[in-house]
Amino acid sequence: MARVVRFHEIGGPEVLRVEDIEVPAPQAGEVQIRVKAMGLNRAEVMFRTGQYVTEPSFPAILGYEAAGIVEAVGTGVTGFSVGDAVSVVPCFMLGEYGLHGELVNAPAIGIVKHPANLLWEEAAATWMxxxxxxxxxxxxxxxxxxxxxxxxxxxxxxxxxxxxxxxxxxxxxxxxxxxxxxxxxxxxxxxxxxxxxxxxxxxxxxxxxxxxxxxxxxxxxxxxxxxxxxxxxxxxxxxxxxxxxxxxxxxxxxxxxxxxxxxxxxxxxxxEITKDPAPLQKAKDFIVKGLASGTLRPVIARTFKLDEIAGAHRFMESNVQVGKIVVTV
Missing domain, CATH: 3.40.50.720 (NAD(P)-binding Rossmann-like Domain)
Known part of the structure; x- marks a missing residue:
């Protein structure tokens, strides 16, 4: 069992719930992550309000970005082991996966071992x-x-x-x-x-x-x-x-x-980039190099706790932020 953000109807931030659910083991080609921090994007707000390119199926999970520790790997996954520090490149549509929760599954193609100089909050804020x-x-x-x-x-x-x-x-x-x-x-x-x-x-x-x-x-x-x-x-x-x-x-x-x-x-x-392995790898290489050298660094506007997820969405909707909104576990 793990606490995961879900919503059961279209609406404002108040429809978001942090619920205890059973998270299945990772399937073939998936990695399971014990989450330390999550990035919030405009896409999640639009998904919650029914204005995104995909429609939620209730109860709906959401979240494109997270960083944490590998908990388990599915069959066919190579290059990652339990205990690795990783973050996730958005390479799926909302509704297929949801990374806003304590324990989540994600497709291995989007998993990155980010540079060690990043804080969890920065790693979660990076890839989108x-x-x-x-x-x-x-x-x-x-x-x-x-x-x-x-x-x-x-x-x-x-x-x-x-x-x-x-x-x-x-x-x-x-x-x-x-x-x-x-x-x-x-x-x-x-x-x-x-x-x-x-x-x-x-x-x-x-x-x-x-x-x-x-x-x-x-x-x-x-x-x-x-x-x-x-x-x-x-x-x-x-x-x-x-x-x-x-x-x-x-x-x-x-x-x-x-x-x-x-x-x-x-x-x-x-x-266009994240669902095509060749350009995705070039993007990962470019960004990891920039993060490691310090020429690229995510700017974080504000952090919230998991139980404050509705407040994080309200802050996003206020449009006053400069940079990324991050939610920590």
Whole structure:
């Protein structure tokens, strides 16, 4: 028996329960983990409220990220032993597995022996943010030194990961945030420039930063009508990557910038990377190297205890955090 987060109906944070359930032994290709810490993502909030790409089947488990000690391994699993310190790359859909609990099973393909210099909270906060940013900026956009990258919702965990990866590659991270309240913190976290899009002229600022050449990449989890302005400030052969839908309104795509600058507008999910063994291994190698060297480091906004899981979801919904929300066991 172990305490696991579940919910029995769609709703607000109050529907979450920490329940004692029997956790089955790991099946073939699975690893069982005694959890020390869990990462919370926007995806779990959307899953709980019925707004995610998959629908919950009740009673529903949830959770994409966790770090802890290997408790058992299923048949066919190699490279991991009982007692190993590991964390999990999201490589499954919510509903298939759920990592928010004291004892959980996860597919072995997503298990990583993270660098020993990480705290449990940091290990649990790592993989969604850095793998999402890696897949877009490195695997797809192949950003190069000196290129300008616009990072929307930059204070989110993925936004901060994108800032770090962009800097690691010698490119120029430009943080986009709605208002200037988070400007100083984003500069502290490594942004070369910060643009408050509700307070500043996006076109004028990007032209100033790029000497009129426009940005090479825009990385956006929001969408909605503001996308039109972002496409306008991309340069020739610019790439717009949409990786979320916080605004579910249709995208507004202006035709003349699209044609005149030969832009690429592309949807992206990290599962492009994490469900394909070859790019997944490249992502693991890149991120582990960065974590070990210290050039990549997850930023943690706040930690909660397992019994405070509803409060952690409420904090996520407040949108005041800068970085990752982590729940500890």
């Amino acid at each position: 943010m850095f793998t999402t940013a890696y897949g877009a900026l490195v695997d797809i956009a192949n950003i190069q030194a000196g290129q300008t990258v616009l990072i929307r919702a930059a204070s989110s965990s993925v936004g901060l990961a994108a800032i770090q990866i962009t800097k690691t590659l010698g490119a120029i991270p430009v943080a986009l945030t709605r208002r200037g309240a988070k400007r100083d913190e984003l500069l502290k976290q490594g942004a070369a420039h910060v643009i408050a899009t509700e307070e500043q002229d996006l076109m004028a600022e990007v032209n100033r930063i790029t000497d009129g050449k426009g940005a090479h990449v825009a990385f956006d989890p929001v969408g909605g009508p503001e996308v039109a302005k972002i496409l306008e400030v991309l340069g020739y052969l610019g790439i717009f990557l949409q990786y979320g839908a916080l605004d579910t309104a249709p995208l507004s795509v202006p035709v003349m910038p699209l044609l005149g600058k030969d832009l690429t507008v592309r949807g992206y999910q990290l599962f």
